[in-house]
Amino acid sequence: MRRFWVIALCSVVYPVYSSAAYASGPSAVKRSVVAAIDKHSGELIQMSDQIWAFAETALREYRSAELLASYAETNGFRVERGIAGMPTAFLASFGEGSPIIAIMGEYDALPGLSQKATAEKSPLVEGAPGHACGHNLFGAGSLGAALAIKEQIEAGKLKGTVRFYGTPAEEAVGGKTYMARDGVFDDVDVMLAWHPGDKTVADVVTTQAMVDVIVEFKGRSAHAAYDPWNGRSALDGAELFMHGVNLMREHIKPSSRLHYSIVSGGDVPNVVPESAKVWMWARDWQRAEVEGLLARMRKLAEGAAIMTETSSSLSVQAGSWELLTNEAGARLLNDNLQWIGVPKYSAEEDRFARAIQRESGMKEEGMSARIESLEGQEPEGGSTDVGDVSWVTPTLHLTVATAPKGSPGHAWPIVASGGMSLGHKGMLLAAKTLAATMVDLYERPNARRAVREEFETKKGEVQFKAYLPDGPPPLPPDTTAGASE
Ligand SMILES: [Zn+2]
Numbered sequence: 373m374r375r376f377w378v379i380a381l382c383s384v385v386y387p388v389y390s391s392a393a394y395a396s397g398p399s400a401v402k403r404s405v406v407a408a409i410d411k412h413s414g415e416l417i418q419m420s421d422q423i424w425a426f427a428e429t430a431l432r433e434y435r436s437a438e439l440l441a442s443y444a445e446t447n448g449f450r451v452e453r454g455i456a457g458m459p460t461a462f463l464a465s466f467g468e469g470s471p472i473i474a475i476m477g478e479y480d481a482l483p484g485l486s487q488k489a490t491a492e493k494s495p496l497v498e499g500a501p502g503h504a505c506g507h508n509l510f511g512a513g514s515l516g517a518a519l520a521i522k523e524q525i526e527a528g529k530l531k532g533t534v535r536f537y538g539t540p541a542e543e544a545v546g547g548k549t550y551m552a553r554d555g556v557f558d559d560v561d562v563m564l565a566w567h568p569g570d571k572t573v574a575d576v577v578t579t580q581a582m583v584d585v586i587v588e589f590k591g592r593s594a595h596a597a598y599d600p601w602n603g604r605s606a607l608d609g610a611e612l613f614m615h616g617v618n619l620m621r622e623h624i625k626p627s628s629r630l631h632y633s634i635v636s637g638g639d640v641p642n643v644v645p646e647s648a649k650v651w652m653w654a655r656d657w658q659r660a661e662v663e664g665l666l667a668r669m670r671k672l673a674e675g676a677a678i679m680t681e682t683s684s685s686l687s688v689q690a691g692s693w694e695l696l697t698n699e700a701g702a703r704l705l706n707d708n709l710q711w712i713g714v715p716k717y718s719a720e721e722d723r724f725a726r727a728i729q730r731e732s733g734m735k736e737e738g739m740s741a742r743i744e745s746l747e748g749q750e751p752e753g754g755s756t757d758v759g760d761v762s763w764v765t766p767t768l769h770l771t772v773a774t775a776p777k778g779s780p781g782h783a784w785p786i787v788a789s790g791g792m793s794l795g796h797k798g799m800l801l802a803a804k805t806l807a808a809t810m811v812d813l814y815e816r817p818n819a820r821r822a823v824r825e826e827f828e829t830k831k832g833e834v835q836f837k838a839y840l841p842d843g844p845p846p847l848p849p850d851t852t853a854g855a856s857e
Contacts, residue, residue, distance in 0.1 A: 398711055398808065399815060401529045405807040406712065408520035409800055416803065417796045419443060420512035424489075424791045427481040427501040430544030431848050433460040436479040436508075437538050440464075440515050444536060447519055448526070456551040457844040460540040463556065464515075466522040467533040471561040471820060473521070473813050474535035474765075475806060476758070477514035478507040478542045487784040489791030491727035502787040505543065506568030506774050509790055509799040513566065516803035521810050530814040535560065539757070541845070545690050546757035550845045552764050553838040560765040562701070562813050562823055565758050566802045568774035568790065572714055573744035574705035575769040576697050580629070580655040581662045582755040583691040583839050587613055587673050591682040593646040603644030604681045607637045610648035612676035613684070617652070620668060628665060629655040629753060657694055657751055689846075691839025695759040696830055700822040701768035701809075702746055708808040709743045714773070715797035717741070725776035725794060728785045734778040739794060754781075763836040766827035770805060774798030 409416070423436040437453075437460040444464035445451045453462045485502035486495040496502070518536035525534060537556070541547040557563065589610050594603030617630055624630070632652035638645025654665040670686050677684035717725070717739050726736045761767050774797075775789040789795050813820050 399811065401524050401815065402808045402811045404524060404529070405520035405811055406804045408523055409516055409803045409807060412516055412519060413800055415443070416512045416516040416799065419515075420508045420796065420799055421791065423479050423508035423511060424503050427486065427503055428479075429483055429501045430480045430541035431458060431460060431547075431845070433479050433540050436460075436511065437462060437540065440477065440479065440511055440538055444515060444519070447522065449522065449536070455556055456547070456554040458540055458547055458550065458847070460538070461547055461551060462538040464518065464536040464538070465533060467525040469532060471532040471814060472535060472559055473532065473562050473564070473810050474537060474557070474560045475514045475518050475564045475810070476537045476539050476548070476761070477511035478539055479511035480507055480541055480543050482543055482782055485782065485784065485787055487787035489788055491724050491788065492731050493784045502784070503790050504782045504784065504787050506786055506790045506795065507542065509568050509774055509795050509802070510566065511538070513799040513803040514806065516800075517564070517806040517810065520803070520807040521814075524811070530811065532814055534810070542757055545845055546692055546760070547845070548757035549690065549692065549760045549838050549840060552760045552836060553840060557761055557764045562820060563761055563765045563767040564770075564806050564810065565761075565767060566770040566772060566806060568786070568795065568798060569771040570773055570775050570777050570779045571740040571744055571771065572709065572742070572773045572801070573749065573771050574702040574709060574746060575749070575771055576699050576702045576746055577749045577751040578657050578697055579692075579695040579751070579759050580657055580753060580755045581659040581692060581694040581759065582653050582655040583662050583666050583688055584653050585666070585669065585686055585688050586635070587650045587652060587669070587684060587686045589613070589648045589677065589680075589682045589684050591644065591646055591680070594644045596642045596644055600644060605644050606648040606682050607645040608680040609676045609682040609684060610634065610637055610650050612679055613650060613672050616672035616676060617669070620672065624665065625656065625661055627656050627658070628661055629653075630665070655753070655755055659694055687841065688839055689841060692755045692757050693759045693763050693836065695756065695769065696762040696767065696827065698766050698768055698823055698826055699746075700819070700826045701766060704809045704812045704819060705768055705770050705805060706743070706746050708805045708812070709770075712801060712804050712808065714741050714743060715801055717794070717797070721794055724792070725789070728776050728788060729778065732780065732783070732785055734776070737777050740773045740777045760836065760838060763831060763834065766823045768809065768823070770802060772798045772802040772805070
């Protein structure tokens, strides 16, 4: 996920969450969508592998987005490209009227993490991007689920609309945040999403709300030896700001996280720096805490400017809300996971997983081969723009094992596994589980209502407001189709 790899710490208990709908077994339509994923599995794997090889970073995912969009179009979806001001965002839809059940897919890679699909660390192209968050699987798997549903609507077995949202830039500005701000999810009845991980679980834990700010200091330059008294150092302002942040750490909730990097702090030692820039994130599972931290960061910036006779400005440039979880939805996902079951791994795949674990200093235990319980999940660190969507429409979230247990987030083992059969098997399980859960949402108005009611109750009067500056998404300078080489 942006900025993270979903890992939920779960209990080892396996409670039975049986729903009435399972008394008579899965419906015929549900069996059909699972069979459809198998039927299309070759194409889905091929698309995932191509996106893996493209490895395009945020807002430069031209070929990846086009591959998915044209596959949807070829398969009869209406496709609208370039939504919410992003050339690589798109909406594919099929059917008419309600309910509108939608699913999201990501496809952006991470800079500098190129890796072969091998069990030892070895870049495919030195210094190039790589799919170290498994978004190649995320995009192709989700579209596979949407396609399976489309075929059932076309055959008259399901009524309503299915949508696939192609959501770019999860690893950077958060494409979904812009899409949510533009209202593209407003009429969706239920949204689904998943994320590749190192275990398989229907998620009932939240993610961290986060705010992403730039703090700039402006001073006055002077010769650092000849007339330093004429200068006022912007870097001094930045240093005092960061010192303040570090003292503040003692007086924040244990759940809060603060991290920063120095973007600029002067060019050469013999000039008093005229400008300095700090890039900083604050996170917590409670958005109210993030708001409080933001207010305190503003004071720190002002105080540091006063002390150094410089000026400061703090601007919010991005952010995410915490995930509004939906237990009614998670139970549907969990029921379907239990029915479909986790993949079987060959001896060769097990060797691959263990070799990766050995190579990266993890415990050699292979792939997770079980479904984690709904109970006892504990939230871990990380944020995602899926959180923003979850405050606009009820959002069901699934994590599926696509990499060996214990794989570090945003690192080479995820790229390696995501480019071979360990990743493919997880992707197909995700596609089947999501498609089967979508069938529940079409076929069972009561299930849909329970999901919606839980959403309305938890959301209360809160209205989503994006952590974004006004204006369009910050497209990279070379954002023209085909400029992604
Ligand atoms: Zn991710």
